[in-house]
Amino acid sequence: MFGSYYYKSAMTRSTRQRERQLEGEQTANEREGERACPECGSETLVKSTDRAELVCDDCGLVVEEERIDPGPEWRAFNHQERQQKSRVGAPTTQTMHDKGLTTTIDWKDKDAYGRSISSKKRSQMHRLRKWQERIRTKDAGERNLQFALSEIDRMASALGVPRSVREVASVIYRRALKEDLIRGRSIEGVATSALYAACRKEGIPRSLEEISEVSRVERKEIGRTYRYISQELGLEMKPVDPKKYVPRFCSELELSEEVQSKANNIIETTAEKGLLSGKSPTGYAAAAIYAASLLCNEKKTQREVADVAQVTEVTIRNRYQEQIEAMGIHS
DSSP states (O other), X not given: OHHHHHHHHHHXXXXXHHHHHHHHHHHHHHXXXXXXXXXXXXXXXXXXXXXXXXXXXXXXOEEEOSOOOOSOSXXXXXXXXXXXXXXXXXXXXXXXXXXXXXXXXXXXXXXXXXXXXXXHHHHHHHHHHXXXXXXXXXXXXXXXXXXXXXXXXXXHHHHTOOHHHHHHXXXXXXXXXXXTXXXXXXXXXXXXXXXXXXXXXXXXXOOHHHHHHHSSSOHHHHHHHHHHHHHHHTOOOOOOOGGGTXXXXXHHTTOOHHHHHHHHHHHHHXXXXXXXXXXXXXXXXXXXXXXXXXXXXXXXXXXXXXXXXXXXXXXXXXXHHHHHHHHTOOO
16 A cells, blocks of 8 residues: 555656656747847847857847757768767668668678687678578568568669669558558569659659569569559659650760750650650650751761660651651751
């Protein structure tokens, strides 16, 4: 009985202390919000985290100095120093099935001083690595997710897309897994479709032909799975702008900035006249580049442009004729 009474009293005291602390924090915040600049009377005071100052946003007056700085006590003058002095690990990432939170054992058979370890220790480390890989996944679902994310990483590396695209693709795949959209479809197919959707979302489009080249799945299955996933997840993809392909195609063809600018101009002018509707963006961009190369006296053959854009010469010829007619140019 007495024990429960003392327990309740202690709980009441701790609750009251917490309430007083919250009231004090709230009062301090209100007091800071009510403060005005003594110079111009403005109430927009900004905290400067790097110098621990309270500064007026309008006139620049330093209202308060030497505030408590919650940042680290060390200084770093470049990225390498900052990485060495940082006391935290790598940030969490969606590209790993465990979000990068588990321990990894280095493959090098060396100790902390860089010296080679004995054969007995090497065999011990080999066993530890083996068991570490086994316990990272607890069931078949996690093993499948690990395989899918590694596939996304492999294809993204082959396509040369940035890290942000891999993160978005991993999030899309996780959403598809959560909604049970993988059932009845291959893991590779859904992973490839997620990467294709991520490329379009991040404004770094890759054609289905380019995606299918690095994938282990056929183009038709990728397209079918992509349409299903985007519809079920409500991704709301906008049509790909052909101008997104122009810099990459021009770079591979070693064409000048003048040709690139002219190709963009052709795409803009002809798209306004409704020629882009229902056309493949890669073929449309390739035809504009071909037309621009002729106009700028840096001629490339239809075969060269078609190989880079992965379209047929017939497509380039058809789009090219439509574009020069719309521009009022006589071939």
